[in-house]
Amino acid sequence: MKKFNWKSLSLFKNSGASALTFRAWEFTGTAMVNLFIFTLLAAYLSPLVYMVATSLKEKQQLRDSSAPLYPARQVEFEYEGKSYPVLEVPTEAGIQHWAIITHTRTRTSAKFIDPANPEAGPIAWQGNWRELKTVYTPYATFDNFIHLWTAAKFPLTIKNTLIIAVISEIGVLLASIAVAYGFSRFRIPGGKWLFLLLIATILIPESITLVPTYFFYVRVLEWNGTWYPLIAPHLFGNAIYIFLLRQNFKSIPKDLDEAAMLDGAGPLRILFSIILPQAIPAVATVALLHFFYTWNELRQASLYLGIVPNLRTVSFNVQTYQTLTFTPETLQASALLVMVVPVLVLFVFQRFFMQDMVVTGMEK
C-alpha cells in the first residue's frame, strides 16, 4: 500500500505536474497510510475490547450462550409480584416485546403480558414459545473491579511491585549502560570472547539453572521471603539489554568522542555528555522493557515470595487469587487492573521517542 504511494509520488516528480496534483497525491498518501494503520489497529485492539467487554459482564451472562457479545442483561417485567422474562413475540402487528407468564408443555401456545399495557391482562399466543428470542438491554457492572481491588489486595501489591521495579530499574540501567559502553568503545584483549560469553548466558534456559540458583539463594544466602532474589541479579546488568545498548552505542560515530577526548574529557564524561544523549531512544526502550518485565514477572516471585503474603507482587497475587476463585470475568478484570500501571508508564515514557519531532521543530 505504501509502496504504491511512493511510486506515484516519484512519478509525479518526474512529470512535473501542477501543485494541485501534488497536493491531491499528498492527501491520498496521507489518507491511505492512516487508513491502513487504523485498520491494523482494530486487530490490535480486539483482545483489549474483549477484555473490557468480558470484565463488565455479570456471571449470568457468561452462562447464557444466546446473550449478545456486549455486556447485557435479560429484560424482565414484574407482574403481580413476580418477574417474568421479556421475549420477542411475532404478532399480526409486528414484533412485540412481551413478558411470558405461562406456557404449555407442548410448546404450542403461551400467555404473555404486554409491559406497556399490563392492565389489558394476559394475551394468549399460538406457536412454539421456545424459539422466541430473549430481549436484552445493555448493562455494565463494575462489581468485578470493585470486588477485586480489595480481595486481591491491589493497593499493597502495586506498591510492592513499584518499589521492586524502581530499584531494579535504576540498577539495571546503570550497570547495563556501563557494560555496553565498555564493550562498544574500548579495545580489550579477549573482549570478543567476553562478549561471546555474554551472548552464551542469554542462550542458557532459565529453568535449567533454577535448582542450583534456588539452592544458592535460599540455603546459602538465606534470601527466601525477601525481595533480594528479584532485585540483586539486575544490579549487575542484564545480558540482553547490554547487547541491545552495545548495538546502539556502536552505531554512534566516534568523531565526537574522539574530539572530546582531545579536549581532555574522561571516559565517564564522554559517556554521559556524548554517547547517552544520542542513545536516548535505545535507553528508553530498555527502561520500558525492563519495567514491563518486572511488572509481569511471575516465576521468581512465586519461588521466593510464597511464604510472605505481604511482600507479594501484583502478578503473583493475582495468579494466586485466580487459582483459588476462577471465573472468566474476574480474570479479565484483574488482567486489566494489572495493566493499568504499565500503560500509564508507556504513555508517559513515550515522550523519549519523540526526539525527532523536537529536532525538526528546531531546524524549521
Place this chain on the structure above:
Amino acid sequence: MAFSKNPTLSHRPANPQDLLRRREALIGLLFLSPWMLGFVLLKLAPILASLAFSFTDFYMLTPEATQFVGLQNYLRALGDINAGASLGGSLGYFLFTVPVQLLAALALAAVFSSDRLRGKVALRPLFFMPSIIPAAAILFIYLGFVEPRTGWLNRLIMEPLGLPPVPGPFTGMSFTILLGLMAMWSIGPGFLIMYGAMQSIPREIIEAARVDGAGPFSRFVFISLPMISPAIFFALVINLTSAFGGTVLLDRGYLFSFSLSPMEGYINTMMFNRFELGYAAALAWIMFAVTITITLFLFRSARRWVYFPNEDDREEI
C-alpha cells in the same frame, strides 16, 4: 615487554602507545566489571552445576541417591524422538516468528516514522498494549475468540462474511490462528526496538538524501535499513534465543509449566512434571550447542550486512 603486541617496539621499556593501549583496556574492563562480577557471583556456579547435573541421574524427589552416569543422558537424548521433534519444532517456530515479529515490527516502525501518520502519541501505546496482557488472560481471550458457538471470530467475522465457522480451540486450523494472533499481539518489543533505532538515525542524513533526489523507498532501503541493521541483528538473535527457550525479551508472566517454545516446553516437562533434572540438563546443553552454533553463524554473517559507522567495529566473533 611481555604485554606488548608489537614486536618491533618491544625493546623499549614503556612506550607511550603501549601504555595508552593498556590504559584503554583497563578502563574498558572497569566498565565491564559489573557484569563480570555478577556473572562470577550469581551465574557461574549454577551454570557449572547444571553442566555437572547433566552427567548424573539427578531425580528431584530423591536428590541423595544421585549417581554419576557419564554420557548416558546425552545418549538417551539422541534416541529420544520427542526431543528431536521439539528441537525441530523450535527451529520451525524460529523460522515462523522471524518474518512475523521482525518484518512486521520493521514495517510498523517504518510507517510510524512517516510524517504522514496522524495521532502517533495515542497510536504507539495502543499498538504496544496487547504485548503486556498477562499470560493467563491472553489464553482466555483466545478461547473466547475461537469458541465455536459464541466465539467472536465466528460471530463477528466468519458469519457476516458467509464463511464456514472456525472449529474448536485446539484443532489444527485454530492452532495456526493462535500462533498468528500470539505473534501479532507480541509485536511490541520488536516495534519499540526498531522504532527506537529509526529515531536514532540523524535527520541530516535523510534530509541530505532527500535533497539529492532519493525517493521514500530508496531512502528506506539505502539509508534507514543499513543504519538500523545492528538493531535488526539484535532482534534476530533474540528471536532465536526465545524460540529455543533462552531468555525472552517479553515476559507476560508465564509459569514454569508454560512456554511457547517447543524445546523449552519439553525441557520443562522433564523437569517439573517428571523431576528428571539430570536428563533435562542434558537436553538443555544439547539445545545450547545448537543455538550457540546458529548464533556464531549469525555473527559471522553479520560482518557482511551489519553496518557500524566505525570501520574497526565490524562483528568479530
